[in-house]
Amino acid sequence: MKNAYKIYLLRMILLSGLLWADEPEPNWIGAPVIDLSVYEGIGSLFLEWSVPDTIQVERVRIYDRSSNYDPFELKTELITTSNRYLDTDCEQQDRYFYLVGIVDIFGRTFHSDDQHPSFGSCLQYENNENFEKLYSVWDLMKQIMAESLADHFPLLTDETVSALLGLLEMENDLKFVWIEDFPIYALPDIEPIIGDISSALFHEEIFESIIEQEKTYRNRFLLTPFEWNEKIKELYLTAEDRWSSLSDTYQLCYDRILALPPIRISGGSKHKDGPGELMLHVIHHDLLDQENFYLLSNNESIDVPIGADILAGTELRINIPAHWNNVSLMHGETFIQGFYFLLDIPVIITFDGDLVPVDSLNGMVVSRPVSDLWINEIIWKSSTSTLHLEIAGRSFGENQYSVHMNSNPLWSIDWTPDYDIGFQDSAFTVDSLDPGNIILSWNLIRDDEIAPMEFMIIEDSTEVMRHRFPDGGPWQNVEYSTLGMENQNLISDSQTALIPELFVLYQNFPNPFNNNTRITFDLLQDAIISLYVTDATGRVKTIFTENEYNTVGNYNFNWSGENHSTGLYFFTIQAQVDGFAPVVFTRKMIYLK
Structure with a gap:
């Protein structure tokens, strides 16, 4: 009877141990196949492990112990395929031993x-007030760079420094980010130091x-020592390369x-x-007349509200x-x-x-979205109701385009693929146009969906001759046609070749101005x-000199x-030498008063 009681008591003790004890130390079967590394850091230990490709991970179990003699205890179980874990639940200066167990999709277990x-x-x-505010290597790099900028250029505000470093994060085309993604009120602060920022x-x-x-x-960024060094090198070199592009633009x-004028219309809906x-956007806040800007339509007007403390941008x-x-x-x-309110969608003026067209009005934009084809020249002759259009670009047929006029199909573009930029023009007679405006749309066709990329609005009673210069660039009003060929500037090729040999006409300074400005040119030949x-x-408002012989030198005029x-x-300026045709540059x- 006593023996039976002892056996019963032993079974109860064993059962209670199974019920109430913590997760027992794992009893691994087979050789370890998980390669585990532990990396020390301030306030943390970072675990990184590798698993053979033949194992399809379902769960990860992390075990630890604080001495080599204690049993391992289950610390956490993760339903993940990740191979990293950050342990911040550790006592400073204490040593910890770790095991990683992997359960695959078939229920098999593997271990380190x-x-x-x-x-x-x-x-x-270590006490660091910024520790919790940094979430990536780039955050850390920006913090250190910001401190360096503050030391070198103490007059820069924190907002300007932050915006400056924000440009280094841009992954898109950097050509116009100084306008589209940087506060323009801070641009003058950057000008005198642009060469020293690098x-x-x-x-x-x-x-x-x-x-x-x-x-x-x-550890906080879950990087191994090798990855830490490589990540810093990568970000550092990328930022340096981006800054080189930014300083150039x-x-x-x-x-x-x-x-630009002191204030401009940027879009409407x-x-x-x-x-x-x-x-609208304020461009030059220091040149604004706060009481004399207004919007006019027929005989009605609305004042533009401009406060005394308004900033550029x-x-x-x-x-x-x-x-x-x-x-x-x-x-x-x-x-x-x-600006015309003739469209039912928001549009911006670059x-x-x-x-x-845009989804919503926001910010200033310098140029149209990039496309492989575009409308390159427009000629509208109201006297004959004739519309001439030129398409230019380089396309291999990946995208299809069309032109609509007043929402009706006008021209479906059939383009011949070529590695060189090509030109295609066509003329259309508009017979049944009601008095008003011509609305042209340049459309991208994809999956039978027509998406407008750009609009052009023409008053039907006005003669129009416009082209992009250079090809694909800004619109310019011209007095001649280059349909079917490369657009040329107002100055001929022979004249262009002569300009550097005759004179250099500088931009006036200051510009814009509200009193006096200086006009300067260098004459390189008599x-x-x-x-x-x-x-x-x-x-003509002022003639400084007219058909006068001048010798080589620097000339300045105040206006x-x-x-x-x-x-x-x-x-x-108009210059003539040795019987050549006059060379003109404007x-x-x-x-602004």
Whole structure:
């Protein structure tokens, strides 16, 4: 009886142990096939393991113990195929031993080495207020670069530094990001230091200071030591390459901004028979007359609200009455820009003059979306109701395009593939056009769906001759046709070749200006020179010199806008030498009272 009682008691003790004990130490069968590495870090231990390709992982079990004599206990079970785990539940300075068990989709188990388990110590935590704010190597790199920029250029604001480093994250075309993705009010702050920023961002001390943060951040970012070094090299070289491109495009973008009026229309939208919305952007806040900008349609007007503390780049939204079909942005009596409310979808006006459909109005855009074909030239003769169109580009038939006029099909493009840029033009007689406007749309056809890429609006009573210069570039009004061939500038090839040998006409400074500006040119050969200023209508306002013989040298002329209206003006130089045809070159300038 006593023996039976002892056996019963032993069974109960064993059963209670099974019921109440923690997960028992695993009893592995077979040789270890999981290769486990443990990497030490501040406040953490990072586990990384490799599994043979023949094993299809379903679950991962992590076991640990704090001494070589204690049994392993189950720490966590993961339903994952990941091969990484970060253990932050560790005591500083303590050593931990780890086992990884893998359960495959068939229920079989595999394990790492349990006889000589991988181990590591949890390093002492250092007080770092930014530790929890950094989530990637790039975050760390930006923080160190921001500190370097602040040291080298203490006048830069935190917002400008942040925006500057944000450009290094751009993966798309970097040509116009200074305009489209950078606050334009900060562009003047960058101009005097653009050549020095590279040395502040990319030097050996910056690179080494990032590498030295390994113990603090490598585990947090789930990287092995090799991956840590390689990731930093990759990001560092990529950022350096991007900055090289950004520094090359800065002046181009800044010049585009300087050539704009102080405020411009960037886009608009209007529901059919409903009210509209106009989007404007402030460009030169320091040149704004706060009380003299307004929107005009027929005899009705709406003031443009401009506050005294407004910044360049500020976006303005103005509600437009339902019966307004077009609007003119005015400054006093000077016309700045126009916009038509003839489409039922939001559209933006690019700096190049493209009218591009968008899902919603947002930001400034310099150029149309890239496409392999585009409308390259438009000629509308209202007297004969004849429309000439030229298509240009390089296509191998991946995309199909069409032109619609007033929502009706006009031209389905049949393109011959070629490695060189090609040109195709056609003429159309418009017989039944009601008085009003011609709305052309350039459409991409994909899966039988027609998606407009660009619109062109023409007043049917107005003669129009426009082309892109260079081909695919901004729209320009011209006085000649280059249908079926490469678009040429107003200056002939022979004249263009002579310009560098005769003179260099510089952009006036300052521009825009509100009082006086200086016009400068270098004469490289003795020549007969004329230099004059005209307004937007072509009327001559000032003649500095006319058909006078000038010798080689530098020439400067001051021009005052005091007795002139605010608006766009042009200064033109004409040079003639040795019986050649005169060479003419023109630049534009903006006068703002």
